[in-house]
Amino acid sequence: MSAAPQQVTLLGATGSIGTQTLEVLALHPERYQVFALAAGSRWQQLAEQCLQWQPRYAVLADEQAALSLRNHLRAAGSHTEVLAGEDALAQVAAANEVDTVVAAIVGAAGVRPTLAAVRAGKRILLANKEALVVTGSLFMDAVRAYGAELIPVDSEHSAIFQCLPRGQAAPCGTPLAGVRRLLLTASGGPFRTWDAAQLRAATPAQAVRHPNWSMGPKISVDSATLMNKGLELIEACWLFAMPADRIDVVVHPQSVLHSMVEYEDGSVLAQLGTPDMKTPIACALAWPARIDSGARRLDFTALRGLDFEAPDEQRFPCLRLAREAMQAGGTATAVLNAANEVAVEAFLRQRLDFPGIAAVVAETLAHMSAPACSDVEAVLAVDDEARQIAVAQLMRRTSS
Numbered sequence: 001m002s003a004a005p006q007q008v009t010l011l012g013a014t015g016s017i018g019t020q021t022l023e024v025l026a027l028h029p030e031r032y033q034v035f036a037l038a039a040g041s042r043w044q045q046l047a048e049q050c051l052q053w054q055p056r057y058a059v060l061a062d063e064q065a066a067l068s069l070r071n072h073l074r075a076a077g078s079h080t081e082v083l084a085g086e087d088a089l090a091q092v093a094a095a096n097e098v099d100t101v102v103a104a105i106v107g108a109a110g111v112r113p114t115l116a117a118v119r120a121g122k123r124i125l126l127a128n129k130e131a132l133v134v135t136g137s138l139f140m141d142a143v144r145a146y147g148a149e150l151i152p153v154d155s156e157h158s159a160i161f162q163c164l165p166r167g168q169a170a171p172c173g174t175p176l177a178g179v180r181r182l183l184l185t186a187s188g189g190p191f192r193t194w195d196a197a198q199l200r201a202a203t204p205a206q207a208v209r210h211p212n213w214s215m216g217p218k219i220s221v222d223s224a225t226l227m228n229k230g231l232e233l234i235e236a237c238w239l240f241a242m243p244a245d246r247i248d249v250v251v252h253p254q255s256v257l258h259s260m261v262e263y264e265d266g267s268v269l270a271q272l273g274t275p276d277m278k279t280p281i282a283c284a285l286a287w288p289a290r291i292d293s294g295a296r297r298l299d300f301t302a303l304r305g306l307d308f309e310a311p312d313e314q315r316f317p318c319l320r321l322a323r324e325a326m327q328a329g330g331t332a333t334a335v336l337n338a339a340n341e342v343a344v345e346a347f348l349r350q351r352l353d354f355p356g357i358a359a360v361v362a363e364t365l366a367h368m369s370a371p372a373c374s375d376v377e378a379v380l381a382v383d384d385e386a387r388q389i390a391v392a393q394l395m396r397r398t399s400s
């Protein structure tokens with residue numbers, strides 16, 4: 001007898017990870033059913049997805065956009081119930097009927113809905129790295145306390161997860177025995193070979209043109225500054241209970257080798273594949289089983305070589321800032337993330353130049369004490385304060 005299909009809630013359905021998740025789900029209708037689709041405000045995109053997938057619920061954070069979606073779906077004869085607001089995101093993440101929650105909202109906006117899924121003990125497929133960067137130990141404590149299952153979707157963390165002994169990966173709480181260090185690969189982004197003068201003139205259109213991956217605008221800019229690798233270093237610290245000084249970053253411009261685990265005996269295990277997020281998404285969905293992802297297969301005879309080099313923290317200081325924030329502890333990583341979100345948004349709106357992103361993050365960190373917090377709402381209050389300080393730093397820079 002075949003098992004009943006898993007019920008999936010997809011947070012961030014209209015985004016890059018969200019749409020690629022639906023592509024994978026479409027290959028396996030016997031294994032997965034969509035229970036809820038959720039996004040921020042782009043109701044037309046969500047409407048199309050709802051008409052195709054007929055989920056029980058559709059949720060938009062934006063109330064006005066939810067009204068438009070409700071009217072549209074009613075007129076089209078859809079039975080999908082439309083909900084609005086942050087509480088509704090948490091509701092569909094925690095609903096009893098749901099087995100798996102794909103956490104693919106971008107930024108700290110994903111903290112509360114993702115934690116709702118954690119507290120309901122769901123199987124969580126985590127793309128929303130910022131949720132972990134912001135809440136860190138509170139997030140991992142909740143995973144353990146509520147018996148949730150956490151499977152990484154981020155390509156590097158999926159690679160590490162696959163290279164660790166099966167069944168012993170996150171959330172272990174202590175570094176795995178026998179593991180010496182983790183090696184995170186970085187593409188180096190679109191500006192890998194650019195000098196300081198070129199970086200000062202870099203435009204948003206150039207920054208979002210990633211050499212290997214097709215992704216949303218925020219993470220694409222993070223890749224260009226190397227803040228993405230900084231956020232991933234913090235993400236790896238929490239997921240694999242590794243201190244920051246046992247995680248190295250190595251630039252690998254081809255993005256074919258997605259990260260590595262070095263063991264005490266000198267063995268280094270790596271996971272390889274074409275740069276296509278459908279592979280880690282399918283891996284997380286079916287883990288420990290393996291299913292077709294629809295990704296193009298890796299043709300070794302077509303590879304022109306795999307290159308590796310050290311990251312340049314002079315030109316790309318965000319990686320160092322992230323490592324230092326992790327080592328500082330308290331809520332420093334929440335401050336780093338909040339300032340980065342403000343600065344990236346300003347850069348995308350052409351209100352800040354490219355080097356200004358790292359500068360605003362550094363100045364915000366310097367202006368805050370970043371105390372340790374014992375609950376998530378207190379961390380989110382620090383996030384809020386950091387955003388206000390980052391905006392003040394932005395205004396100071398643009399008025400001088």
Ligand SMILES: NC(=O)C1=CN([C@@H]2O[C@H](COP(=O)(O)OP(=O)(O)OC[C@H]3O[C@@H](n4cnc5c(N)ncnc54)[C@H](OP(=O)(O)O)[C@@H]3O)[C@@H](O)[C@H]2O)C=CC1
Binds near residue numbers: 015219
């Ligand atoms: N794209 C990729 O290849 C990878 C992404 N990730 C991570 O996955 C996450 C998503 O990235 P990506 O898909 O690129 O981002 P996108 O910008 O493409 O999509 C973001 C999604 O989040 C939704 N969203 C934004 N704000 C809110 C909100 N306040 N409440 C509810 N939903 C909201 C958007 O809805 P709307 O469309 O309505 O605005 C959209 O569905 C990020 O944390 C990123 O770092 C990790 C590895 C790879």
Ligand SMILES: CC(=O)[C@@H](O)[C@H](O)COP(=O)(O)O
Binds near residue numbers: 185186187219223228
């Ligand atoms: C696909 C994925 O996981 C992204 O986080 C990707 O790694 C970004 O590439 P960079 O290595 O350039 O940050």
Ligand SMILES: [Mn+2]
Binds near residue numbers: 154155156232
């Ligand atoms: Mn990644």
